[in-house]
Amino acid sequence: MDTLYSIETPEGVSLDLKLAGPVVRCGAWLIDVMIRSAVYLPALLMIALTGKIGIAVFMIVLFLMEWFYPVVFELLWGATPGKRALGLKVVHTNGTPVRWQASMIRNLLRSADFLPLFYGFGVVAMLCSSRFQRLGDLAAGTLVVHYQKTRINLSPSEVTALQPPVTLSLQQRQAIMAFAERHTALSNDRALELAEHLASWHPESEIDPVKRVLGYARWYSEASSKTVIGDIS
Amino acid sequence: MIKQSQFQQQHQSTWNQCDDLLDRLELLKKSKRPDASELLKLPDLYSDLCQQLAIAQSRCYSPGLIEYLHNLTLRFHDHLYRREFRLGNTLLSFLTTDFPCTLRMHRRIFTLACLMFFGTMLVVGVLCYSYPDLIYSIMDDEQIATMEYMYNPAQNHVLGRTQKHEATSRVLMFGFYIRNNTGIGFQTFAGGILAGIGTAFYLIYNGLILGAVSGYLTQLGYGTPFWSFVSGHSAFELTAIAISGCAGLLLAKAILLPGNQTRREALRIEAHSAVILISGAALLFLAAAAVEGFWSPTAGIPVHVKYAVGAMLWMLLISYLVFSGRNHHAN
Numbered sequence: 001m002d003t004l005y006s007i008e009t010p011e012g013v014s015l016d017l018k019l020a021g022p023v024v025r026c027g028a029w030l031i032d033v034m035i036r037s038a039v040y041l042p043a044l045l046m047i048a049l050t051g052k053i054g055i056a057v058f059m060i061v062l063f064l065m066e067w068f069y070p071v072v073f074e075l076l077w078g079a080t081p082g083k084r085a086l087g088l089k090v091v092h093t094n095g096t097p098v099r100w101q102a103s104m105i106r107n108l109l110r111s112a113d114f115l116p117l118f119y120g121f122g123v124v125a126m127l128c129s130s131r132f133q134r135l136g137d138l139a140a141g142t143l144v145v146h147y148q149k150t151r152i153n154l155s156p157s158e159v160t161a162l163q164p165p166v167t168l169s170l171q172q173r174q175a176i177m178a179f180a181e182r183h184t185a186l187s188n189d190r191a192l193e194l195a196e197h198l199a200s201w202h203p204e205s206e207i208d209p210v211k212r213v214l215g216y217a218r219w220y221s222e223a224s225s226k227t228v229i230g231d232i233s
Numbered sequence: 234m235i236k237q238s239q240f241q242q243q244h245q246s247t248w249n250q251c252d253d254l255l256d257r258l259e260l261l262k263k264s265k266r267p268d269a270s271e272l273l274k275l276p277d278l279y280s281d282l283c284q285q286l287a288i289a290q291s292r293c294y295s296p297g298l299i300e301y302l303h304n305l306t307l308r309f310h311d312h313l314y315r316r317e318f319r320l321g322n323t324l325l326s327f328l329t330t331d332f333p334c335t336l337r338m339h340r341r342i343f344t345l346a347c348l349m350f351f352g353t354m355l356v357v358g359v360l361c362y363s364y365p366d367l368i369y370s371i372m373d374d375e376q377i378a379t380m381e382y383m384y385n386p387a388q389n390h391v392l393g394r395t396q397k398h399e400a401t402s403r404v405l406m407f408g409f410y411i412r413n414n415t416g417i418g419f420q421t422f423a424g425g426i427l428a429g430i431g432t433a434f435y436l437i438y439n440g441l442i443l444g445a446v447s448g449y450l451t452q453l454g455y456g457t458p459f460w461s462f463v464s465g466h467s468a469f470e471l472t473a474i475a476i477s478g479c480a481g482l483l484l485a486k487a488i489l490l491p492g493n494q495t496r497r498e499a500l501r502i503e504a505h506s507a508v509i510l511i512s513g514a515a516l517l518f519l520a521a522a523a524v525e526g527f528w529s530p531t532a533g534i535p536v537h538v539k540y541a542v543g544a545m546l547w548m549l550l551i552s553y554l555v556f557s558g559r560n561h562h563a564n
Contacts, residue, residue, distance in 0.1 A: 009283070009310055011283040013283045013306065053401055055408065060412065062412055075318060095310060096310075099318070104511070108423055111423040112424060139504040140501075148304070174295065181295055
């Protein structure tokens with residue numbers, strides 16, 4: 001997939017980062033704008049109460065929020081609150097967490113990305129770059145990626161294991177097992193459609209195709225070694 | 234080849250342990266984070282995890298399992314390849330070595346930025362001094378009137394010459410200078426990525442305005458109030474603008490003259506120096522705002538004391554930028 005970006009770690013495994021596109025990043029930016037506005041309101045109230053000192057503090061708050069709000073949160077969490085809310089994160093192009101230099105570069109250059117109107121240059125740069133990098137990201141060597149914790153969900157199905165009638169390739173087996181993991185998230189019709197397709201090499205069976213594919217999946221994941229030997233012979 | 238369920242049974246407890254450790258590492262509260270003996274286990278756990286991920290991938294185990302291991306490994310990778318950030322140490326070595334050394338490393342670009350900024354200022358200043366009417370093509374009538382009013386030696390409530398300038402308005406001006414001037418510096422830097430057009434614009438434009446104002450006021454005979462106000466913070470502020478420009482021009486150089494690297498790579502390398510320069514410039518802007526807010530408008534100080542302080546600050550700043558960090562050996 002072209003929204004995956006592969007990095008190879010020193011341990012020799014390659015890890016795939018899911019790049020975040022312009023739309024979701026715009027959403028994160030809007031959340032951040034709202035958060036910042038929410039801070040300005042009490043600050044404005046404070047001005048009314050404290051006069052000139054208040055204005056001075058407000059100016060400094062404004063300055064810090066304009067330029068350093070993203071930097072502070074990127075150093076703390078790897079993402080601004082808006083990005084965090086949408087499961088995004090800023091990393092270096094080698095996949096390591098962003099450091100202060102890169103964070104400063106990408107956020108100071110934000111003002112160039114913002115030109116001529118509403119991130120005009122930024123969006124153009126993102127669409128031209130193969131990794132959705134705006135100008136600030138290009139200079140800083142950073143990426144914005146999707147970042148979620150996944151919990152393993154491999155609850156054993158209720159279906160009885162069923163030995164497939166023919167030997168399948170590893171990729172075919174993997175497709176069957178992926179179906180078993182995902183079928184609860186699919187509508188019944190869609191599940192049936194996919195299952196019919198997956199079991200198409202043995203269409204004349206009278207068992208429901210969905211159950212049949214789930215049965216194969218279970219057989220592949222937990223058949224005892226005895227059956228495996230039987231299979232080979 | 235063992236089946237997926239056996240593989241899972243074998244390793245599930247390790248994965249749970251990893252999960253738990255990572256969850257606790259990501260906590261904000263320090264007291265609940267893993268202690269040293271647990272942290273020592275991380276590298277081994279991580280290399281086991283990498284191996285198990287590779288096995289799961291090559292045996293085509295189910296995509297769900299592979300994704301789970303993949304994300305666990307990615308989270309681990311995040312923590313193992315993280316560098317600790319200590320503000321105190323970073324700031325100290327930044328000020329004593331990184332900043333002045335980086336600036337000296339790029340002295341040719343810095344000279345170019347100075348030429349664009351101070352050069353314009355000098356030329357326009359001399360022009361406005363000799364042909365005062367020129368000011369009307371640079372600034373509008375209202376701005377000129379305000380400026381004349383502010384620095385008129387006959388007026389008694391001028392900037393920096395009366396007691397009316399009480400403490401609170403100084404704080405106010407301090408806040409204003411921080412936001413306004415540092416913002417200009419940052420924009421000067423950011424303009425560099427647009428092939429230097431933005432940087433050149435800000436350097437020349439600011440040089441033009443500053444030159445015009447000082448040339449015009451001096452020929453009007455308002456020189457004393459003007460120069461005595463400006464002399465204190467001029468060292469920090471003008472140098473900071475030139476350094477911001479230098480940082481912007483570095484980005485422009487990477488784009489226009491990348492040498493034998495790709496533009497992307499050249500940009501990444503130059504940006505690394507540029508960010509050090511712009512951070513240093515930001516600190517200089519902060520110093521300038523403090524001087525401009527609290528020292529420059531102080532009334533009742535003889536003019537030559539103000540000039541002497543201004544000259545001293547210039548000398549201090551120049552010798553800091555020229556000599557600091559010279560005996561530092563890169564390690």
